[in-house]
Amino acid sequence: xxxxxxxxxxxxxxxxxxxxxxxxxxxxxxxxxxxxxxxxxxxxxxxxxxxxxxxxxxxxxxxxxxxxxxxxxxxxxxxxxxxxxxxxxxxxxxxxxxxxxxxxxxxxxxxxxxxxxxxxxxxxxxxxxxxxxxxxxxxxxxxxxxxxxxxxxxxxxxxxxxxxxxxxxxxxxxxxxxxxxxxxxxxxxxxxxxxxxxxxxxxxxxxxxxxxxxxxxxxxxxxxxxxxxxxxxxxxxxxxxxxxxxxxxxxxxxxxxxxxxxxxxxxxxxxxxxxxxxxxxxxxxxxxxxxxxxxxxxxxxxxxxxxxxxxxxxxxxxxxxxxxxxxxxxxxxxxxxxxxxxxxxxxxxxxxx
Amino acid sequence: xxxxxxxxxxxxxxxxxxxxxxxxxxxxxxxxxxxxxxxxxxxxxxxxxxxxxxxxxxxxxxxxxxxxxxxxxxxxxxxxxxxxxxxxxxxxxxxxxxxxxxxxxxxxxxxxxxxxxxxxxxxxxxxxxxxxxxxxxxxxxxxxxxxxxxxxxxxxxxxxxxxxxxxxxxxxxxxxxxxxxxxxxxxxxxxxxxxxxxxxxxxxxxxxxxxxxxxxxxxxxxxxxxxxxxxxxxxxxxxxxxxxxxxxxxxxxxxxxxxxxxxx
Ligand SMILES: Nc1ncnc2c1ncn2[C@@H]1O[C@H](COP(=O)(O)OP(=O)(O)OP(=O)(O)O)[C@@H](O)[C@H]1O
Ligand SMILES: [Mg+2]
Numbered sequence: 001x002x003x004x005x006x007x008x009x010x011x012x013x014x015x016x017x018x019x020x021x022x023x024x025x026x027x028x029x030x031x032x033x034x035x036x037x038x039x040x041x042x043x044x045x046x047x048x049x050x051x052x053x054x055x056x057x058x059x060x061x062x063x064x065x066x067x068x069x070x071x072x073x074x075x076x077x078x079x080x081x082x083x084x085x086x087x088x089x090x091x092x093x094x095x096x097x098x099x100x101x102x103x104x105x106x107x108x109x110x111x112x113x114x115x116x117x118x119x120x121x122x123x124x125x126x127x128x129x130x131x132x133x134x135x136x137x138x139x140x141x142x143x144x145x146x147x148x149x150x151x152x153x154x155x156x157x158x159x160x161x162x163x164x165x166x167x168x169x170x171x172x173x174x175x176x177x178x179x180x181x182x183x184x185x186x187x188x189x190x191x192x193x194x195x196x197x198x199x200x201x202x203x204x205x206x207x208x209x210x211x212x213x214x215x216x217x218x219x220x221x222x223x224x225x226x227x228x229x230x231x232x233x234x235x236x237x238x239x240x241x242x243x244x245x246x247x248x249x250x251x252x253x254x255x256x257x258x259x260x261x262x263x264x265x266x267x268x269x270x271x272x273x274x275x276x277x278x279x280x281x282x283x284x285x286x287x288x289x290x291x292x293x294x295x296x297x298x299x300x301x302x303x304x305x306x307x308x309x310x311x312x313x314x315x316x317x318x319x320x321x322x323x324x325x326x327x328x329x330x331x332x333x334x335x336x337x338x339x340x341x342x343x344x345x346x347x348x349x350x351x352x353x
Numbered sequence: 354x355x356x357x358x359x360x361x362x363x364x365x366x367x368x369x370x371x372x373x374x375x376x377x378x379x380x381x382x383x384x385x386x387x388x389x390x391x392x393x394x395x396x397x398x399x400x401x402x403x404x405x406x407x408x409x410x411x412x413x414x415x416x417x418x419x420x421x422x423x424x425x426x427x428x429x430x431x432x433x434x435x436x437x438x439x440x441x442x443x444x445x446x447x448x449x450x451x452x453x454x455x456x457x458x459x460x461x462x463x464x465x466x467x468x469x470x471x472x473x474x475x476x477x478x479x480x481x482x483x484x485x486x487x488x489x490x491x492x493x494x495x496x497x498x499x500x501x502x503x504x505x506x507x508x509x510x511x512x513x514x515x516x517x518x519x520x521x522x523x524x525x526x527x528x529x530x531x532x533x534x535x536x537x538x539x540x541x542x543x544x545x546x547x548x549x550x551x552x553x554x555x556x557x558x559x560x561x562x563x564x565x566x567x568x569x570x571x572x573x574x575x576x577x578x579x580x581x582x583x584x585x586x587x588x589x590x591x592x593x594x595x596x597x598x599x600x601x602x603x604x605x606x607x608x609x610x611x612x613x614x615x616x617x
Binding site: 003073078080082083086088098101148 | 511513514517518519520521522523524527531532535536538558612613614
């Protein structure tokens with residue numbers, strides 16, 4: 001493991017911002033710290049960077065215990081949520097800052113700054129001041145500045161939080177490519193699951209200061225281990241009486257279930273002949289066009305859930321009676337989540353739409 | 354914007370707006386009120402604008418005004434620049450290092466409320482009636498606003514900038530000079546401006562009480578000759594000097610310190 005956190009605890013007053021946090025990250029990975037606001041993501045990042053000190057627990061970087069090493073000696077690049085560019089320095093001086101600290105020669109600094117500006121695709125902006133840059137440009141400059149001293153680890157705190165949706169999408173892909181190209185181990189904080197799922201190799205889900213689950217995006221998405229993850233990931237609907245659904249038996253030790261829209265298939269009433277004992281009836285309560293697909297909300301005898309309806313499927317309209325097929329749900333007790341497949345479906349090819 | 358508009362009406366409106374914005378209208382109204390008021394009183398009590406202008410011309414042409422202005426300005430320049438230099442340095446240190454804060458702040462919060470004029474008698478005793486006591490007085494009047502603002506500036510430094518520098522490996526000293534000092538510049542600048550007005554106020558008062566020269570002396574002694582018009586001239590000159598000095602500072606600040614966040 002390149003980075004290792006062992007039993008990290010950090011409290012602010014009575015509040016536990018990190019509660020027995022442990023995880024490891026391999027070299028060269030792009031890891032996402034995903035969790036709701038206030039779940040302790042920034043705190044973890046700051047502890048790794050040495051900007052905050054844990055109350056107990058150990059941080060190892062490259063096998064070395066760094067608990068007593070100052071932030072300035074850890075060799076970590078940090079991209080702040082608000083960029084934290086020096087407003088009184090030009091773009092050039094901002095990027096050169098870390099190199100000047102390292103007492104690099106003028107020529108070398110010049111060369112490296114040019115190289116980085118080219119890397120972030122903003123070669124003409126060196127004389128500008130931060131206030132003369134757009135949000136996306138500031139973001140890239142902050143990224144270049146953090147990379148300039150050649151850190152072994154890059155930490156990014158919600159790097160796209162202040163950027164509008166469209167540019168955000170572009171920057172995300174750009175950042176992913178950039179990090180892969182450089183091959184630097186990176187941890188990046190987000191509370192946007194799409195962002196985490198899209199660009200990371202590994203996701204660490206946090207909630208209330210605890211690590212809920214660590215895994216690949218696919219893993220986290222398909223096999224949520226805890227009730228929190230099952231609810232948090234995906235566009236989930238919570239079901240309190242899942243035993244009423246055809247093909248699912250209530251398990252009293254696991255009272256709650258969640259269902260995701262992509263595991264629900266809605267079709268015109270009476271069209272599907274197979275799986276009669278798995279097929280439900282429902283009424284369309286809401287139709288939301290999402291661009292690439294339509295999201296339907298259907299009511300099945302008091303149980304409301306969402307379904308994805310492909311544009312290729314036959315159009316159903318508001319108030320229409322439809323058939324609903326639920327492939328799988330997640331059920332959970334207080335600590336663990338389990339996948340539950342509709343037992344009346346035996347054609348496994350239909351599981352995922 | 355009206356530059357691109359050919360309609361005469363719009364242009365006229367913008368000229369009026371400009372006149373009001375620049376405060377010219379205010380001055381015009383004051384001048385008229387002053388003139389009207391002066392009709393009811395003798396020149397010894399309230400000279401008219403015209404009498405004042407004549408009086409002003411007489412002391413301008415005989416060189417008295419110029420001399421007094423020069424003397425006052427020189428005193429202010431000496432005491433104020435010295436005060437700024439010392440106060441900025443002290444303020445930076447006090448703001449940055451807690452221990453100096455603990456030592457100096459009780460002293461600061463006490464003397465802040467003792468105006469320079471309150472100490473004039475002491476300064477005269479200690480430094481004599483010459484230039485020295487006046488420069489010390491200005492120095493004293495300047496250091497408090499500058500120091501207080503500098504300290505506030507240092508303490509308001511954006512911690513994420515400090516941490517950004519830290520994460521790039523910068524040492525404490527480097528952070529002080531490359532982050533703390535530049536970030537404090539807007540506050541320091543405000544302190545310097547406040548210090549200047551404090552300095553001008555104090556020097557005039559000091560010259561009235563204990564001096565044979567300067568603008569304050571001019572204003573004070575004119576009373577003995579019943580030259581109310583000279584008193585008015587002195588007062589107007591004083592206001593104008595302060596205004597111009599502050600404008601000059603603002604101009605320089607806006608020009609050279611813009612990127613540090615100095616707003617004018
Ligand atoms: N310096 C501090 N003093 C007191 N409480 C703090 C401090 N820093 C963080 N906290 C608290 O610790 C908790 C976790 O904070 P943290 O910033 O790590 O959350 P986060 O997951 O990054 O949230 P967000 O997504 O909103 O940025 C929050 O409840 C916060 O109020
Ligand atoms: Mg945060």
